[in-house]
Amino acid sequence: MNQAAIIFQDVNYSAEGLHIIKNITGFFPEGKITTLVGPSGAGKSTLFKLCNGLHSPDSGEILIKGKPIDTYNPIELRRRVGIALQSATMIKGSVLENLELPLTLQEKTIDKEYAEELLHDVGLAGDFLKRNAMDLSGGQKQKLSIARTLVNKPDILLLDEITSSLDRVSQHDIEELIEKINKKYGTTMIWITHNLEQALRIGHFTWVMMNGELIESGESSILENPQDERVKQFVKGEIE
């Protein structure tokens, strides 16, 4: 490991009386793809929201590129640490309006060619631009959501279950795209997935979270040979 893009030090976070993130200490290596796995409700999505300042920890410290997270301007931070949200939420309007949203928020507009290129990259045809985003299928929304997150050209990209509604071919295409961006721009990627084969295939590094805790982290091969009893069960599919 040369440097850590994100470091967690004894981070705790609660919401509505629920202790969701429990004393997490760990790091995400710079320029690598880290896969983040764990049962439903483990706190994975919440961890992402801590990384781009949508929530703040109750205690502990998060360092982004070596600097404490709260020294960043929140807007700046969110543009540099992009999340493709699990829900792939769309705003009312066309695909173009959704794709352009990160720029609209800065009172800029998107270049038509760039928009088509982005759609092409995620596997949507250029003539999608005029379609109503609300009418897209779940998988198409996921693709659009990825493209939209890329518009901000983040240094760190947090991907929350972005292929869960995709067929095998599209899933493969998205994996290739993410690997390509990672190689080309050195973007640090953290990818939440329920698919352990995918976590192993695409990850350089892996975190296993359960019940708000970081149970194991290291080279993705830990999934083939876990140390912790609970992780062994999880990998065998006995915990869901």
Place this chain on the structure above:
Amino acid sequence: MTYLTLSLTLIFVLIPIILSRTLKLGLEKDTLIATVRSIIQLLAVGYVLQYVFEADNIIFILLMVLLMIGAATQNARRKGDSIRGITWKLFVTFVFIEVLTQSILLGFNIVPPTPQYIIPISGMVIGNSMVLGILFLNRFTAEVESRQDETELILTLGGTPRQAIHTQLITSIKSSTIPTIESQKTIGLVQLPGMMSGQIIAGADPVQAVQFQLLILFLLLTTAVVTSIMLGFLSYPTLFNKRMQFLKLKS
């Protein structure tokens, strides 16, 4: 009207109560409470107004207005108690609306500065402002609640709190003011406004009653739009903290 004829009007209260009984609508209790309250409240107001008009003292006028604002705040805050600090936000809005409208009315000599004018007009303005406040808060809290995902999305992409709540804010401002604007389009065609009817029954010249009603209508347009906008812009910042994080509505 004598008290005997007035008590005969209770027939109009009996009809709904009997119907409610027969059809088991369960409205008897509320109807009774409403009747008793309106009798007590209106009679009290009548006597108080009589006293205030005779005294013709600015202090009494101010007290009356303050009382109205207090009651309106008390009433509307329940609809918005999921928004932090809603009580003082409503209070400030009502005070602002009252000062704004009265300054224009009295400043341009549109109405004479006597309690006979100031108090009823204040009542209508504050009452309407209260209704608008309730309409706005109802819609706004519902919009905020049901569109949390969009708020979160915009924040995630690096939008400001104002951008993240823009659609909800504008939708709520529009939807709460539209009834006021729409009702003015058909006014006089379907029903005569209550105040105008009252004046005509009391023997005023219909054209003069109309002129006065127009003044009130225009006044209420300002009241509606200013109330919603002001309440909206006072309310939305409490949904976010300094780190531009979205805070859930209080439950």
